[in-house]
Amino acid sequence: MENSAAFDLSGALRRWLDALAQTPEIKHENLKELEVHVRDSVTQLQTKGLSTEESFLVATHRVGSPARLGPEFGKVNGRLGNLLAHGLILLFVSLACFFLWSILLLPGVMPHWIAGREGIKTILPPAFSEWVMDSRSFLVGPPLLALAYCACIVVNPRRRSTSWTGFFAASAAGLLLLALPVGIAVLLPIIEFMNRLASHSIFH
Amino acid sequence: MLSKELVAASTVPIVLSVLTDGESYGYALIQRVRELSGGRIEWTEGMLYPVLHWMEDQGLIESEWREAETGRQRKYYRLKKGGRKALREEKEQWMSVHETLTKLWRTQPHST
Numbered sequence: 411m412e413n414s415a416a417f418d419l420s421g422a423l424r425r426w427l428d429a430l431a432q433t434p435e436i437k438h439e440n441l442k443e444l445e446v447h448v449r450d451s452v453t454q455l456q457t458k459g460l461s462t463e464e465s466f467l468v469a470t471h472r473v474g475s476p477a478r479l480g481p482e483f484g485k486v487n488g489r490l491g492n493l494l495a496h497g498l499i500l501l502f503v504s505l506a507c508f509f510l511w512s513i514l515l516l517p518g519v520m521p522h523w524i525a526g527r528e529g530i531k532t533i534l535p536p537a538f539s540e541w542v543m544d545s546r547s548f549l550v551g552p553p554l555l556a557l558a559y560c561a562c563i564v565v566n567p568r569r570r571s572t573s574w575t576g577f578f579a580a581s582a583a584g585l586l587l588l589a590l591p592v593g594i595a596v597l598l599p600i601i602e603f604m605n606r607l608a609s610h611s612i613f614h
Numbered sequence: 615m616l617s618k619e620l621v622a623a624s625t626v627p628i629v630l631s632v633l634t635d636g637e638s639y640g641y642a643l644i645q646r647v648r649e650l651s652g653g654r655i656e657w658t659e660g661m662l663y664p665v666l667h668w669m670e671d672q673g674l675i676e677s678e679w680r681e682a683e684t685g686r687q688r689k690y691y692r693l694k695k696g697g698r699k700a701l702r703e704e705k706e707q708w709m710s711v712h713e714t715l716t717k718l719w720r721t722q723p724h725s726t
Contacts, residue, residue: 440663440667442687443640443663443689444660444663446639446640446641446686446687446688446689447640447641447659447660447663449686450641450642450686451641451659454641454645472658472659473658473659473660474658474659474660474661478658478660478661479661479664482660482661482664482665483663483664483667485664485668486664486667486668486671487667489671570671571671
C-alpha cells in the first residue's frame with residue numbers, strides 16, 4: 411500500500427493523455443471520455459486488490475495503444491473534413507461551370523469585333539460555336555446535380571461517410587467533357603480571326 | 615475467445631441490445647458485456663468509443679455529458695428510434711444465421 415500512495419495517478423494519467431493527444435485523429439472530447447474510462451477502470455481494479463500503479467497499467471493497456479486507436483477515431487472524426495471536401499468540390503464545379511458559361515460569350519462578341527476592325531459587314535460565328543452558345547444554359551445542370559448529391563450526403567447520416575474521392579473523380583471527368591466542346595467553340599472564331607488578320611495583311 | 619472479425623461484426627448489435635435496458639456509459643457497457651459473455655468477448659476498450667460515436671452519427675443513439683453520483687462527469691449513451699429499428703433488423707439477421715447453423719448441426723451430430 412505504501413507503493414500505491416507514492417504513485418501519482420493524476421500525473422501518470424496526464425502523461426498518458428498527453429501522449430494520446432499527439433495522435434491528431436483523437437479530439438479533446440475523446441480524451442476526456444477516455445480519461446473517465448481509465449479512472450473508472452482503475453477504481454474497479456483497485457477493489458480487486460491491485461495497487462494504484464498496477465491498476466493504472468492494466469487499465470491503460472486495456473484501452474489500447476495510440477497507434478491502434480488513432481485510425482479508429484480518425485474514421486469517425488474525419489467526417490467533418492469529408493463534408494468540407496464535398497463542399498469545396500461543389501464550389502469548384504459551380505465556379506468552373508460559370509467560367510465556361512462566361513467564355514461562351516466570346517464567340518458571340520468576337521465576330522462583331524472582327525467586323526468592326528476589318529471594316530466589313532458582320533459575320534456569323536461558326537455554326538458549331540453558335541450551337542454550343544445556344545446550349546449554354548445547360549451549364550446550370552452540373553452545379554445543380556452536384557448540389558443535389560451533396561444534399562443527399564448531408565441529409566442521410568448513413569451516407570455521410572461516403573468518401574469525397576468518387577465525387578471528385580466524377581466532377582473532374584464531367585467538367586473535362588464539358589470543357590472540350592466549349593474550348594473548340596471558343597477557339598473556332600479565334601482561328602477565323604487570325605485567318606482574317608493574315609489575309610488582311612497579305613491583300614492590303 | 616471470439617475471432618476479431620466476429621467481435622467487430624457483433625459490436626453494434628451488442629451495444630444496441632445493452633442500451634435497450636436503459637442508458638449507459640462506455641466503461642459500464644464494457645463491464646456488462648464482459649460479464650454476460652463470461653469473458654469470451656474481449657474488446658480493446660478504447661475501440662468502443664469510435665464505434666459509439668459512429669453509431670451516434672448514424673442516428674442510432676444519442677449522448678449527453680452528465681455528472682454521476684460519484685461526482686465524475688460521464689458521457690451517457692441512450693437508444694434512439696433509429697437504433698431500435700436497426701436492432702430489429704440486426705436481430706432478424708443474427709437469428710437467421712443462428713437458426714441455419716443450429717439446423718445444420720442438429721442434422722450432423724457426429725461432425726463436432
